[in-house]
């Protein structure tokens with residue numbers, strides 16, 4: 001696991017976006033796994049800038065998102081489909097038919113999840129998976145206590161995630177946050193060839209500490225990434241503030257990135 005510690009969220013977002021832009025420029029048929037939440041917004045803006053500057057095209061790129069709330073239609077302004085359309089897909093030259101988000105209104109969730117996994121396999125698997133991290137150490141909506149080999153399925157949000165998501169979205173109304181979601185599994189996520197995880201702010205410092213320097217445990221599902229062969233963490237100083245070897249990680253990653 002490489003941990004790039006940046007002075008600001010903006011710098012980290014730019015570095016992560018550059019990594020994706022370079023990969024897509026090299027392989028125009030890159031398969032991306034994408035994340036929602038407040039964290040990746042600045043990175044998506046940087047990715048869109050690169051398209052505008054004609055450095056890269058997403059015409060042949062296919063994407064699969066991590067998760068979606070149960071009960072929300074893709075047209076609902078708090079759904080993750082809506083979020084992705086607004087924050088990325090409408091700003092780049094991707095074909096909307098090449099973008100995939102789980103259907104939170106599916107009649108049969110097991111079937112929906114199995115079909116999603118089959119689509120990903122058929123596309124050759126995810127080349128680069130973008131992740132955020134929850135303050136409780138979750139990746140996608142894989143909360144503490146989730147099997148580290150779980151597959152895409154219906155999941156149940158912890159009270160702390162419901163609080164976090166109400167604070168940032170849903171106009172602060174906890175009661176409006178769905179308690180269930182469809183989410184890629186931990187095992188599914190780990191099959192991505194490369195993983196880029198973003199973490200910003202002091203609210204993520206404990207989760208980042210658990211992910212990087214804790215033991216691998218289902219209590220912090222992000223910690224499973226210690227066993228992934230190609231994971232890059234882009235974080236700011238605050239999110240990295242509890243890491244024992246922060247300076248070493250920062251130096252090593254900067255050297256590898258040629259900074």
Ligand code: PGA
Nearest residue numbers: 037038039040132133134
């Ligand atoms: P956030 O969520 O980006 O809104 O902090 C991250 C996550 O829950 O994975």
